[in-house]
Amino acid sequence: MSRRALGSAFAGFTRTPAMTPTATLPSSCASPARLLRWRRSAGVGARRFASGRNARISMSLRAGIVGLPNVGKSTLFNAIVRNLPSASSEEFRAVMNSFLAGSNSRRKKAILIICAFEEFFSIHGLVLVEDEVENGKAQAANFPFCTINPNVGVVAIPDARLHVLSKLSKSKETIPTSIELVDIAGLVKGASKGEGLGNQFLSNIREVDSILQVVRCFEDDDIVHVSGKVDPKSDIDVINLELIFSDLDQIEKRLDKLKKSKTKDQQVKVKIPTVLTTQEQAERTGLEKIQTVLMDGKPARSVDLADHEKEAIQHLCLLTMKPVIYVANVTESDLAEPGNNPHVKEVAKLATDLESGMVTISAQVEAELAELPLEERVEYLKSLGVTESGLGNLVKATYDLLGLRTYFTTGDKETKAWTILAGMTAPQAAGVIHSDFQKGFIRAETVSYDDFVAAGSLGVAREKGLLRLEGKDYIVQEGDVMLFRFNV
Numbered sequence: 166m167s168r169r170a171l172g173s174a175f176a177g178f179t180r181t182p183a184m185t186p187t188a189t190l191p192s193s194c195a196s197p198a199r200l201l202r203w204r205r206s207a208g209v210g211a212r213r214f215a216s217g218r219n220a221r222i223s224m225s226l227r228a229g230i231v232g233l234p235n236v237g238k239s240t241l242f243n244a245i246v247r248n249l250p251s252a253s254s255e256e257f258r259a260v261m262n263s264f265l266a267g268s269n270s271r272r273k274k275a276i277l278i279i280c281a282f283e284e285f286f287s288i289h290g291l292v293l294v295e296d297e298v299e300n301g302k303a304q305a306a307n308f309p310f311c312t313i314n315p316n317v318g319v320v321a322i323p324d325a326r327l328h329v330l331s332k333l334s335k336s337k338e339t340i341p342t343s344i345e346l347v348d349i350a351g352l353v354k355g356a357s358k359g360e361g362l363g364n365q366f367l368s369n370i371r372e373v374d375s376i377l378q379v380v381r382c383f384e385d386d387d388i389v390h391v392s393g394k395v396d397p398k399s400d401i402d403v404i405n406l407e408l409i410f411s412d413l414d415q416i417e418k419r420l421d422k423l424k425k426s427k428t429k430d431q432q433v434k435v436k437i438p439t440v441l442t443t444q445e446q447a448e449r450t451g452l453e454k455i456q457t458v459l460m461d462g463k464p465a466r467s468v469d470l471a472d473h474e475k476e477a478i479q480h481l482c483l484l485t486m487k488p489v490i491y492v493a494n495v496t497e498s499d500l501a502e503p504g505n506n507p508h509v510k511e512v513a514k515l516a517t518d519l520e521s522g523m524v525t526i527s528a529q530v531e532a533e534l535a536e537l538p539l540e541e542r543v544e545y546l547k548s549l550g551v552t553e554s555g556l557g558n559l560v561k562a563t564y565d566l567l568g569l570r571t572y573f574t575t576g577d578k579e580t581k582a583w584t585i586l587a588g589m590t591a592p593q594a595a596g597v598i599h600s601d602f603q604k605g606f607i608r609a610e611t612v613s614y615d616d617f618v619a620a621g622s623l624g625v626a627r628e629k630g631l632l633r634l635e636g637k638d639y640i641v642q643e644g645d646v647m648l649f650r651f652n653v
């Protein structure tokens with residue numbers, strides 16, 4: 166983008182490596198302001214830049230599937246990426262192209278991209294790196310540590326509105342927003358001290374925006390449980406403690422550094438303690454507050470920090486600051502009445518206590534469904550006393566619970582869905598497309614989805630007075646169709 170460009174951007178802009186990353190939110194019940202503060206505190210942006218993943222093309226939420234070994238993570242991952250009737254072939258190509266346009270390291274890291282085609286409800290995948298993947302599946306097996314490298318799957322978020330807009334605008338491309346799923350290896354007690362597959366996996370968790378923690382709620386004597394019995398409370402405690410230990414470690418090192426920070430006095434040639442900047446002071450007080458709460462066994466996200474403190478600590482990307490959804494993995498016979506399973510009840514209670522969400526699913530059933538032709542799936546679900554697969558719910562719950570919203574850009578080149586955080590202002594939403602749009606934001610020509618459809622085009626919406634000129638303080642609404650004016 167030129168240094169001085171007065172422009173508008175809504176569709177077909179050139180993709181550049183400076184795309185601003187996505188972020189996710191803790192809970193749908195949080196206020197927009199709190200959600201935005203959370204975004205800063207979770208350090209999502211910092212993580213992307215720190216990890217060299219700033220060449221991000223699509224605004225996808227990155228959810229990490231975590232849990233103890235052998236609880237059903239890979240089974241769930243496979244089921245999600247193989248099963249979701251998420252995108253048309255055109256959408257699939259668009260998502261895939263976006264993904265392939267990413268940096269080399271990202272490409273290498275990615276094991277597979279799988280997207281289910283709407284027309285066939287079947288599997289079309291591309292294996293990028295043959296590692297643990299066989300026939301487009303991550304290994305799922307009855308022995309711990311079957312997952313060694315994180316598998317990454319990209320699934321488009323289905324959105325009927327996208328097709329309507331694309332048709333009206335006669336767009337050449339239709340690009341859905343997507344969700345990236347990372348199947349992270351099983352964590353065990355002592356991971357923060359390098360036990361099991363240790364720190365490597367904690368750093369995998371650091372890279373994701375939100376955590377889907379699979380909790381084993383199915384009994385099966387043939388499937389080894391690392392701690393000898395199915396016990397959701399103990400499983401959740403183990404994972405939480407490892408995340409807490411890892412955060413405590415990091416905080417301790419950082420506080421130490423802040424305390425010992427010294428600069429050289431050029432006149433007397435000796436090192437003297439540095440006076441902390443306001444930002445560093447805020448970081449220190451924020452970290453001290455979090456440290457106290459972590460020592461109590463509670464997650465960092467439960468600490469009530471001031472805005473400036475949240476901002477100051479964001480670069481640390483603390484693990485327990487990330488929003489969590491607990492996925493109670495039940496056996497097929499529990500699907501119809503999951504509430505009858507005491508393990509599920511326990512997970513529900515803990516999820517509430519830990520300010521997190523919860524979804525009940527049977528990874529095994531979902532995996533089996535993925536293997537069946539469409540017509541047999543309905544029958545199979547009926548035989549289990551349920552009417553629909555739990556996967557759509559899981560993705561939707563992830564999207565909703567994290568407080569995400571969608572806005573659209575549309576034109577003859579492309580119609581695209583963008584993921585933003587609830588409560589984001591117009592410049593912030595523009596920044597999701599490109600940081601320059603945010604920096605040079607002038608105004609956003611905005612029309613609601615319904616008004617756009619009623620008018621048939623942006624031009625007619627403008628003529629009819631349905632197009633609003635929104636300024637810097639405008640909070641973007643779900644389904645807004647936007648055209649940004651900016652000057653950089």
Ligand SMILES: Nc1ncnc2c1ncn2[C@@H]1O[C@H](COP(=O)(O)OP(=O)(O)OP(=O)(O)O)[C@@H](O)[C@H]1O
Binds near residue numbers: 305383
């Ligand atoms: N809901 C369920 N009911 C019964 N069996 C299940 C269920 N979910 C998963 N399983 C079985 O549990 C075993 C372990 O599953 P999986 O390999 O997905 O675990 P994992 O958490 O990915 O393990 P690891 O971390 O060791 O890779 C598999 O045999 C799988 O078929």
